[in-house]
Amino acid sequence: MENIQTSRAQLRRRPRVCRQFTERFFHGLFLMLGLVTVGCVLLITIFLVLSGIPAIRDIGLFDFLLGDTWESTAQDPKFGILPFILTSVYGTAGATLFGVPVGFFTAVYLAKLAPLRVKSVVGSAVSLLAGIPSVVYGLVGMLILVPGIRTLFHVPDGASLLAAIIVLAVMILPSIIKVSVTALEAVPHEYEEASLALGATPVETYFKVTAPAAKSGIAAAVVLGVGRAIGEAMAVMMVSGNVPNMPSIFGSVRFLTTAVASEMSYSSPGSLQREALFSIALVLYLFILLINAALNFFLKRSKEG
Incomplete structure (x- = not known):
């Protein structure tokens, strides 16, 4: 009888564990995609700054x-x-x-x-x-x-x-x-x-x-x-x-x-x-x-x- 009750408790626990794992997985996935987006913006910003500053320095900010x-x-x-x-x-x-x-x-x-x-x-x-x-x-x-x-x-x-x-x-x-x-x-x-x-x-x-x-x-x-x-x-x-x-x-x-x-x-x-x-x-x-x-x-x- 105790074994049957233990099995039922384990069966009830499994869907909860699966839901928690799924939530954590998608939370991590969405976090990673958001960081990728932010990273792309930062890379574009760094590239434009490094590529654009030399000409402004040579020409002069006000002249440019x-x-x-x-x-x-x-x-x-x-x-x-x-x-x-x-x-x-x-x-x-x-x-x-x-x-x-x-x-x-x-x-x-x-x-x-x-x-x-x-x-x-x-x-x-x-x-x-x-x-x-x-x-x-x-x-x-x-x-x-x-x-x-x-x-x-x-x-x-x-x-x-x-x-x-x-x-x-x-x-x-x-x-x-x-x-x-x-x-x-x-x-x-x-x-x-x-x-x-x-x-x-x-x-x-x-x-x-x-x-x-x-x-x-x-x-x-x-x-x-x-x-x-x-x-x-x-x-x-x-x-x-x-x-x-x-x-x-x-x-x-x-x-x-x-x-x-x-x-x-x-x-x-x-x-x-x-x-x-x-x-x-x-x-x-x-x-x-x-x-x-x-x-x-x-x-x-x-x-x-």
């Missing part, structure tokens, strides 16, 4: 960041990236200004107002838009948007900062819409029911209750959109003219990303030109880090408030 002339292949080369910095800032800000409101209102419509059939069709279109390669955006912009700007505004060349802003605004829409829809749908329905019970209309509820409750997810969507806008190269290279001018809305310009992409292929290994291109990549990387840090700071501050 505040110089307004980029002539990397001239007999007396100059490596001023201020036009690239301003172009990237203006282009990203313009794309965000146009893309974020459109993406947010589309997300609210899809998450709360759209019929199921419309939501399915538009959601499929958004997913398809997210899967289109950037070179296709650039090709469509080069064949349709650039001639349209030239004809509409009577400018010599439609390849300009305006064309790049429009293309980037379209490209960031899928990221903003999909993440915002997920965040809005994750808000508990009790919030909306309480608002409706107090006499608010559905539209007021969605914009004054649901959207504020989902602001962290919407902010993450904006961060993803800004990251794609500031890091895009191929599409903006095809529609911006890729000329190192100081930025103007109808002028041909060059972004930080396109400066690296357009000259890296023919720069000599070990030359100051290639080192300067790595320095541009370092500046771009720091820009993205600062944008993410600033948005996270304001989000944390708003939550504490």
Whole structure:
């Protein structure tokens, strides 16, 4: 009898031991994957710092960041990236200004107002838009948007900062819409029911209750959109003219990303030109880090408030 009871106790103990082992295994696996991600970020950071600092030291920090002339292949080369910095800032800000409101209102419509059939069709279109390669955006912009700007505004060349802003605004829409829809749908329905019970209309509820409750997810969507806008190269290279001018809305310009992409292929290994291109990549990387840090700071501050 005692042997039977001991066997039963062992059988009951085995599933518990298996569950504990499984939990520990997956906990260790997820921890390892997280450390791998952090390690990749650290390796990229170290590589960019080691590759970009020598050119900044040789050129001079202020001459590099505040110089307004980029002539990397001239007999007396100059490596001023201020036009690239301003172009990237203006282009990203313009794309965000146009893309974020459109993406947010589309997300609210899809998450709360759209019929199921419309939501399915538009959601499929958004997913398809997210899967289109950037070179296709650039090709469509080069064949349709650039001639349209030239004809509409009577400018010599439609390849300009305006064309790049429009293309980037379209490209960031899928990221903003999909993440915002997920965040809005994750808000508990009790919030909306309480608002409706107090006499608010559905539209007021969605914009004054649901959207504020989902602001962290919407902010993450904006961060993803800004990251794609500031890091895009191929599409903006095809529609911006890729000329190192100081930025103007109808002028041909060059972004930080396109400066690296357009000259890296023919720069000599070990030359100051290639080192300067790595320095541009370092500046771009720091820009993205600062944008993410600033948005996270304001989000944390708003939550504490």
